[in-house]
Amino acid sequence: MDQRGRVLTLMAPPTLWLLLLFVLPMGAMALFTFRAGSFGAEREIWTLEHYRAFAGNWPFQRLLVRSAFVALLTALGSLVLAYPLAYYLAFHAGEGRLLLLTLILVPAWTSYLLRILAWKLILGSNGLLNSLLISLGLTAEGLPILLYSPAAVVITLIYVWTPFTALPIFAALQRIDRRLLEAAADLGHRPWEVFLRVTLPLSMPGVLAGFFFAFIPTVGEYVTPLLVGGARGVMYGNLIQDQFVRALNWPLGALMSLVMLVSVLLALLLFSGLVRQSTRVRL
């Protein structure tokens, strides 16, 4: 078999899988946005009504922007925490690196729901954090409640995503040729200059991958806001869910999902373009 044939054989199953279980459902969803209703005769009527409704509904649009902002904070927060972690693993952990890597991922083995509920115990009015602050005498009445706020959502999501963000950064740092670092030091760079001018730029692909890992799924997140977000922490994903499970307005729900998908992709393209340009300049 020539190389071309081999590639085709290898690519066929995943391509088929993506086509059947991803591209096709996406197409069906896009089609659904033009239907008048979810069932019966209404389903067979084609209309732009939902596009009009969404365009005129500024609370929904505003919430999408807000959710993107929450996702941005989450992704940046995860990066800030994950980078030192990955750096330590790649450069200083030595033989124990595999064990440490496993330990970092251990929480991911427990239920996602359980980990979120744990944060409820920490952030509540009589939670761990407030009890600690009161017993240390730092505050008399404890902080105003942290739970059920956008901040609680961001904190919980940063916790959830940090290990996953660390993985691609770790992989990128791992690949860096150590001789480059020595050369930079030999040429008179101080350690922080070596980091800023050699290590960081070379690990950028990992940082970007980590950023996307956290950012993309968070924009449409609905479980975490439901459990710890409260009334002020409602996100765009919760509204999409409401359209499907409550309002039975599947076309509008599909449209809201589509708008989210397209705007996230546009933002990503723009963002990665900017990053590529800026790294090119620096290199």
Next chain:
Amino acid sequence: MPTRTGFARAAFLLFALALAACGSAPPAQNQAQAPAATAVPPAEPSAPAAAMASGGPLIVLEWAGYEDPGLWQPFADEHPQAKVDFSFFADNAEALTKLQSGFAADVVHPCSDYWKLFVDAGLMQPIDTARLRHWPDVRESLAKEGQFNGQQYFIPWDWGYESILYRTDKVTTPPTSWADLWRPEYAGRVAIQDSGSVAYIVAGLALGIDPWNATAEQSEAIKQKLIELKPNLLNYWSDSTSLTQQIAAGDVWVAGNAWSDAYITLQGDGVPVEYITPKEGRLGWLCGFGIPASAQNLDLAYAYIDATLAPESMAYMSNTNGYGAANAKALELTDETLVAAMQLDQPNIIDRTVFYQAVSAEQNELFNSMWAEVKAAP
């Protein structure tokens, strides 16, 4: 190697697309409709499932918290080999949607304001009351509520109140009216049910508007009023158990609407709470069981409903939740102080409270679209 980077870029884009799509379906499910909790009757859990009528488990579409086997113990005793799967909903609109979108359930437990919608949508089948041994004991005034087109579609089961519940140790000025939920003193400490219809009706009562016959302008006023409530809101609750926990933890101080079970539980746990009668009146509800047209286990569905109607099941429900029972015989098994406190011996709550009225399809749509906009508003 231009082709390779091109391929890599395409692969990345596809991956990003897949990831973005996954964003709306994170690893875990919504708590309120979490993966159906399975309750195996305690009797003989290891008995072969093959002995069952039509193979599959009995599927009960329920409010969270009603999976308690004490509510259907006779069923577990008589059908030890039957498996019962519960699927939960947070409000009537959600149960209606679930059936409309093709979910096959054997028993469903919505409340009377939505009963006609279920029947009109063709989702239910009439019930042969002769197959229910406890049917003759069901109060007639309540039974009438479940009749449509001359047939019995719903079997009334539980009725009770919705009112304001507050922490007496946290709140200095006790609420006396539904309008008090908007009091600045309660900022960030109020919880209300995640339900468009409940929110709409509560806001209507606070404004002095008849929420079931509101004009378009009044509707708009109700929406604005609910948006004004947002600075006071800490959370939307989707099941009574989590509301109870939030009140006990001291997170929620004033529950804008709470069912009486929250009051009974919190009082039993020694949490200082009071359950008021607002000057506009408490809200009153009546719920009951129906059999969806899509039911797969008809015999088991009848057996299950009959078991819930047994006096001991109903008394268990009254004693744990403080709700009234449709079966008149349950009263003698119910705790006397509870009966007095909740006035459970007087089933004419329709006269004493603001009773939930039948909702039309248009109203349901209005409630839901309004609620989405209120939740999305800043």
